[in-house]
Amino acid sequence: MGNHYGTVRCSQCYERGHNKRSCPKLTKRLQERFKTATGRQATYIAEQIATRTGTNPETGEKLLKRGPTRRCSYCKSQHGGYSDKGLGHTRRTCQDLKDDTKAAIAANVIYRAKLLEGMRASGVGVGSLMNMRLSGYFRNRDTGENEWDRRDCVVMIRSIEWDQVAYLGARDNVMLVQRMDKMGTNDGIQAVGLPYMWETEDGNDQELRFDPVNGWGITGTRCGVWDARPGESTANDFGRIALLGPVPSESINAPAGWDSGESQTIVDHFRNQKD
Numbered sequence: 001m002g003n004h005y006g007t008v009r010c011s012q013c014y015e016r017g018h019n020k021r022s023c024p025k026l027t028k029r030l031q032e033r034f035k036t037a038t039g040r041q042a043t044y045i046a047e048q049i050a051t052r053t054g055t056n057p058e059t060g061e062k063l064l065k066r067g068p069t070r071r072c073s074y075c076k077s078q079h080g081g082y083s084d085k086g087l088g089h090t091r092r093t094c095q096d097l098k099d100d101t102k103a104a105i106a107a108n109v110i111y112r113a114k115l116l117e118g119m120r121a122s123g124v125g126v127g128s129l130m131n132m133r134l135s136g137y138f139r140n141r142d143t144g145e146n147e148w149d150r151r152d153c154v155v156m157i158r159s160i161e162w163d164q165v166a167y168l169g170a171r172d173n174v175m176l177v178q179r180m181d182k183m184g185t186n187d188g189i190q191a192v193g194l195p196y197m198w199e200t201e202d203g204n205d206q207e208l209r210f211d212p213v214n215g216w217g218i219t220g221t222r223c224g225v226w227d228a229r230p231g232e233s234t235a236n237d238f239g240r241i242a243l244l245g246p247v248p249s250e251s252i253n254a255p256a257g258w259d260s261g262e263s264q265t266i267v268d269h270f271r272n273q274k275d
Helices: 024-036 039-053 073-079 095-122 264-271
Strands: 129-139 146-160 173-179 189-193 197-201 204-211 215-217 241-245
Touching (some): 073 095, 095 204, 095 264, 129 189, 146 189
Antiparallel strands (some): 129 146, 129 241, 146 173, 204 215
C-alpha cells in the first residue's frame, strides 16, 4: 500500500523512510539486549540480529544473502529445475524465449517458402481432387440403404488453414477435404495433412526433411502425411491418399503476410514450454 508522502513508516519507531526490517533503533535495542542475555535467549536474539545485520554476534558467522527466488518457467523447461538458468526473471522478460521464438519464426520462413513451392509443383491446393480411404455411411447398391463402411472415395480440398502451417507441426492436419458425394451438405468432411516433400537429383527422387538449423535436406523432421507424386499413394491402407486432379499452380496462393513465418502453431508451442 502506498502512502501520502512517498515513503514507508516504521511500525517500531514510527519514523518515515524505513520499515521494521531495517529499523536502526530496533537493531540497536536487540544488540543492547544481547549483551546481558544468556542461554537460549541469547541465541534467539543473536539470530534476530543476524537477519538484520548479516552477522551472528554469538557465533561470528556471516549470514549468506538470499539470491533471487523468481525463476523463469521457460528456462526451467529447457534446463531443468535445478539449473541456475532462469533465476531472477520470468518468462515475460526471458531473453532466451524471445530469441528462440525469433529463430523459430525465421526458420518457418524457409520452411513455408519451400513448402509452397512443392504444393504448386504438385498442384495441391483448394479444388484439388484426391482419392482417400474413409470411414462413413455409404449407400448399399443392393438395398439402397445407408450403411457404415470403409471405402475408397473421391474428395476435394475445400480449405487450407494456412496460419497453422509450420515446421513445428509438420504433420498436422491443416487441410479440410469433403467427399464429392456429400457436396452441398455438412457431412463427409475430413482433416488431412499436406503431402510429403520431394526433389529430383540426377533423375532420382529423394524425400526432403526439414531441420530448423540446416533447412531442407535429407535429415530432420519428415513433413506431410501422403505422397502427391503421380501414381503414388500412402502405403498404409487405413489412410491411403492419392492425388487425382491437381489444380493450376497459379491458383495456389497463401494469404498476404504468410511469408513472414509467424504462426499460431509457433505461439502455442512456446506457450506450452513451461515447467
